[in-house]
Amino acid sequence: MSASAPDTAAKPARGFRIDLKTAGPLLALALLVLLGITLNENFLSYSNLTNVLARSSFIGIIAIGATFVITAGGLDLSVGSMAAVIAGVMIMVMNWLIPSFGIGWSVVLAGMASGILLGGVAGVFNGLMITRGRIEAFIVTLGTMGIFRSLVTFLANGGTLSLNFNVADVYRPVYYDGILGVPWPILVFALVAIAGEILMRRTAFGRYCAAIGSNEQVARYSSINVDNVRLLTYILQGVLVGVAVLLYVPRLGSASSTTGVLWELEAIAGVIIGGTTLKGGYGRIWGTVVGVVILGLIGNILNLQSLISPYLNGAFQGVIIILAVLLQRERRTS
Amino acid sequence: MASSVGETAPIILAASRVSKSFGEIPVLFSIDFDIRPGEVHAVIGENGAGKSTLIKILSGLEQPTSGSISFDGQTVVLPPNGAAEAMGIVLIHQEMNLAEHLTVADSIFLGRELKKFGFLDVREMRKRAAAVMETLHVHVDPDARINTLSVADKQMVEIAKAISRDARVLIMDEPTAVLSVGETQTLFEQIRRLTARGVAVIFISHKLDEIMELAQRVTVLRDGQLIATVGTEALTPDSIAQMMVGRELSNLYPPKHEPDVDAPAVLSVRNLSALGVADVSFDLRRGEILGFAGLIGSGRTAVAEAIVGLTHRSSGQITLDGKPVDFTRVSQSVDAGLAYMTKDRKGKGLLLNMGLRPNLTLLTVKKHLRAGFLDSASETRALERAVRRFDIRARDASVAVGRLSGGNQQKLMLGKTMESEPDIIIMDEPTRGIDVGTKQQIYHIIAALAAEGKSIILISSELQEVIGLSHRVVVMRNGRLAGVLEGAEITESEIMRYAAGIKQSGNDERISA
Ligand SMILES: Nc1ncnc2c1ncn2[C@@H]1O[C@H](COP(=O)(O)OP(=O)(O)OP(=O)(O)O)[C@@H](O)[C@H]1O
Numbered sequence: 127m128s129a130s131a132p133d134t135a136a137k138p139a140r141g142f143r144i145d146l147k148t149a150g151p152l153l154a155l156a157l158l159v160l161l162g163i164t165l166n167e168n169f170l171s172y173s174n175l176t177n178v179l180a181r182s183s184f185i186g187i188i189a190i191g192a193t194f195v196i197t198a199g200g201l202d203l204s205v206g207s208m209a210a211v212i213a214g215v216m217i218m219v220m221n222w223l224i225p226s227f228g229i230g231w232s233v234v235l236a237g238m239a240s241g242i243l244l245g246g247v248a249g250v251f252n253g254l255m256i257t258r259g260r261i262e263a264f265i266v267t268l269g270t271m272g273i274f275r276s277l278v279t280f281l282a283n284g285g286t287l288s289l290n291f292n293v294a295d296v297y298r299p300v301y302y303d304g305i306l307g308v309p310w311p312i313l314v315f316a317l318v319a320i321a322g323e324i325l326m327r328r329t330a331f332g333r334y335c336a337a338i339g340s341n342e343q344v345a346r347y348s349s350i351n352v353d354n355v356r357l358l359t360y361i362l363q364g365v366l367v368g369v370a371v372l373l374y375v376p377r378l379g380s381a382s383s384t385t386g387v388l389w390e391l392e393a394i395a396g397v398i399i400g401g402t403t404l405k406g407g408y409g410r411i412w413g414t415v416v417g418v419v420i421l422g423l424i425g426n427i428l429n430l431q432s433l434i435s436p437y438l439n440g441a442f443q444g445v446i447i448i449l450a451v452l453l454q455r456e457r458r459t460s
Numbered sequence: 461m462a463s464s465v466g467e468t469a470p471i472i473l474a475a476s477r478v479s480k481s482f483g484e485i486p487v488l489f490s491i492d493f494d495i496r497p498g499e500v501h502a503v504i505g506e507n508g509a510g511k512s513t514l515i516k517i518l519s520g521l522e523q524p525t526s527g528s529i530s531f532d533g534q535t536v537v538l539p540p541n542g543a544a545e546a547m548g549i550v551l552i553h554q555e556m557n558l559a560e561h562l563t564v565a566d567s568i569f570l571g572r573e574l575k576k577f578g579f580l581d582v583r584e585m586r587k588r589a590a591a592v593m594e595t596l597h598v599h600v601d602p603d604a605r606i607n608t609l610s611v612a613d614k615q616m617v618e619i620a621k622a623i624s625r626d627a628r629v630l631i632m633d634e635p636t637a638v639l640s641v642g643e644t645q646t647l648f649e650q651i652r653r654l655t656a657r658g659v660a661v662i663f664i665s666h667k668l669d670e671i672m673e674l675a676q677r678v679t680v681l682r683d684g685q686l687i688a689t690v691g692t693e694a695l696t697p698d699s700i701a702q703m704m705v706g707r708e709l710s711n712l713y714p715p716k717h718e719p720d721v722d723a724p725a726v727l728s729v730r731n732l733s734a735l736g737v738a739d740v741s742f743d744l745r746r747g748e749i750l751g752f753a754g755l756i757g758s759g760r761t762a763v764a765e766a767i768v769g770l771t772h773r774s775s776g777q778i779t780l781d782g783k784p785v786d787f788t789r790v791s792q793s794v795d796a797g798l799a800y801m802t803k804d805r806k807g808k809g810l811l812l813n814m815g816l817r818p819n820l821t822l823l824t825v826k827k828h829l830r831a832g833f834l835d836s837a838s839e840t841r842a843l844e845r846a847v848r849r850f851d852i853r854a855r856d857a858s859v860a861v862g863r864l865s866g867g868n869q870q871k872l873m874l875g876k877t878m879e880s881e882p883d884i885i886i887m888d889e890p891t892r893g894i895d896v897g898t899k900q901q902i903y904h905i906i907a908a909l910a911a912e913g914k915s916i917i918l919i920s921s922e923l924q925e926v927i928g929l930s931h932r933v934v935v936m937r938n939g940r941l942a943g944v945l946e947g948a949e950i951t952e953s954e955i956m957r958y959a960a961g962i963k964q965s966g967n968d969e970r971i972s973a
């Protein structure tokens with residue numbers, strides 16, 4: 127039984143040595159930024175950075191939910207398809223409400239509410255199947271991944287669902303505007319990250335997640351309601367998918383069967399790069415944020431230079447993921 | 461019988477001036493140790509003395525920081541990762557090391573599977589596994605999965621696995637901690653058979669009588685220092701204990717305070733039936749220590765788990781302070797002031813990858829919330845208290861609990877249970893893997909708790925402990941209550957008679973007497 131330690135022996139004060147396991151993701155991020163600066167002077171420009179971060183926000187918000195799910199020893203593969211369904215339903219709800227509410231914020235707000243509600247319901251469904259139905263999380267969410275994906279195709283009749291043009295106009299600022307020039311998606315991402323970090327580190331819920339992922343039996347014997355905590359992680363995940371989507375819809379104003387494809391993998395990759403253990407028991411939100419930003423920057427840097435084809439984006443991301451897991455394994459051998 | 465071989469045969473495995481540090485913390489200082497074929501050489505010492513570390517070095521799992529190892533007279537560097545098994549050095553770990561999803565037969569042959577025409581010879585492996593288990597008198601199906609076995613059975617599978625390898629040096633780290641008296645005797649028979657064939661056995665145990673019975677020589681470690689290596693004939697359990705702890709150990713058991721026969725029953729169990737439990741009834745009075753004795757698998761743990769709501773009850777009534785209760789979750793019983801401390805500290809008690817603090821407060825996180833947020837200062841204070849009260853020795857609080865010595869893990873778990881400030885405590889094998897000095901401390905803690913009006917159910921396979929502490933003793937057999945002993949009746953032979961089914965209490969007339 128090899129005990130995996132999240133942090134190996136706390137180093138005595140003297141003898142400065144960088145702890146690769148903790149600082150690894152930050153180091154990688156710093157390297158990427160340096161690389162970006164040397165390759166293209168536009169990299170550090172305000173518009174480029176906000177652009178990268180805003181695009182990363184959707185995955186980032188979803189990945190923060192995934193951090194809780196994974197820390198508690200679970201997995202949710204359905205988030206990408208769930209995002210597509212939520213986007214589709216939000217658009218339909220808004221279009222459908224126009225005759226009674228008229229064009230305006232009330233329609234948009236109703237759409238947002240429906241999105242978050244649907245996310246929560248989807249999370250409840252996943253969570254109940256896993257905790258009460260006693261089916262492996264992998265199987266359940268693989269199933270709902272297919273169900274959600276085909277639902278959105280069905281709703282869109284194989285094509286695209288488009289938001290009414292006038293409502294889209296009202297809604298657009300939610301993606302493109304912000305406070306003091308910082309776009310809303312980045313602000314919301316930051317807020318969710320801070321709240322997530324506090325939830326993970328400073329509340330009983332976060333402690334329970336880590337305990338359950340570390341050893342479910344120990345958690346049960348320690349009077350933790352394992353099923354309820356697990357269920358909550360999936361609901362939180364669903365709600366956060368809803369939040370991500372309500373920021374995403376104003377960007378394109380449409381949803382189709384290709385919306386959110388592979389988001390689940392990007393989210394999980396961000397979580398793992400950030401240092402959360404895939405088999406549960408240890409998670410850190412700030413790591414996930416760094417992980418998602420790293421993934422975003424790779425794509426961005428590839429687009430800003432001309433030596434390497436941007437089509438290799440996926441390959442670079444893959445290499446980073448494998449490196450991150452290698453580092454994690456290092457952590458386990460004492 | 462084997463001692464003549466032991467004294468004449470050349471040394472097979474030796475450590476000379478071996479030291480070991482983890483990071484900057486030294487845990488072993490210049491230890492000399494040797495063993496001859498046919499000899500049983502015991503290693504004893506307090507929790508954290510460095511016993512497990514020493515034998516890990518002797519089997520190649522850890523490399524010494526300085527000093528050397530010789531095997532068959534040659535200085536060697538033992539290969540890491542258990543490859544020393546090929547040289548005939550087989551180690552049975554303190555923490556069990558079985559792959560949970562393999563079957564018993566698979567585990568026994570793991571790494572040296574039998575093959576026929578290049579394919580696994582499953583039938584032969586199953587047959588031979590059954591044969592080894594038979595010599596150990598263990599009744600487990602070779603096809604059973606490891607994760608369905610009890611802790612004791614897992615330990616026996618480990619032993620079977622080691623015995624079935626052609627070991628020249630067999631190293632056992634507290635193999636008997638989870639075994640009952642009968643199982644221990646069977647194991648000893650096997651060890652004697654092996655030593656008669658010339659196998660050298662290194663044996664770690666906290667049970668001094670076992671060491672007196674089995675070993676020819678004893679090496680005593682204290683705080684990583686070699687205190688002495690002496691022949692057992694020159695020793696008494698008392699003198700060993702004194703060498704281990706460095707002070708005289710009198711009164712292992714505290715005096716029993718007079719139980720108040722009129723004290724109200726705080727816990728009454730009537731006709732309890734559950735998985736592995738049939739029709740069990742008993743009362744626990746305020747301030748009482750009620751021992752639960754019986755063979756391993758006799759249903760004592762099952763009773764406890766059914767009471768606190770960990771397992772489903774099929775029938776029966778439980779009353780707490782006269783009020784009927786029906787716990788379906790552990791949290792309910794904890795809230796009602798009834799706490800259960802598991803015997804499986806690695807599987808059910810502690811989060812091995814986490815530090816001391818989150819483990820200590822896991823049961824009672826809610827107590828450390830301020831405005832809904834965890835107050836780490838309050839958690840740290842709780843840890844400081846527990847470290848003092850239970851004498852938990854760890855390098856620092858951030859070290860993963862899996863790296864603590866076994867005894868310190870046990871003390872941490874006791875601290876964790878007591879954090880919930882229960883009125884009734886069910887302790888399942890509370891001194892498993894604990895050295896005598898600490899045992900004494902824990903016995904005094906248990907007695908003090910009872911004296912201040914807490915009520916304790918003490919499940920233990922160590923008869924001495926049950927006898928030394930309990931006011932009354934419930935003996936279980938095959939999931940049923942075989943008898944309840946009081947006062948002068950509480951003797952080893954009487955308990956064994958009930959446990960083995962030779963004697964049976966006529967009716968329930970004693971239960972609430
Ligand atoms: N991998 C490790 N990293 C850091 N410290 C360790 C490691 N393994 C053991 N230690 C420390 O070395 C000391 C000796 O531990 P060891 O397990 O050898 O004790 P022990 O004599 O077997 O005790 P017990 O009777 O409780 O099993 C302890 O203080 C323990 O915390």
Ligand SMILES: [Mg+2]
Nearest residue numbers: 511512554866
């Ligand atoms: Mg040990």
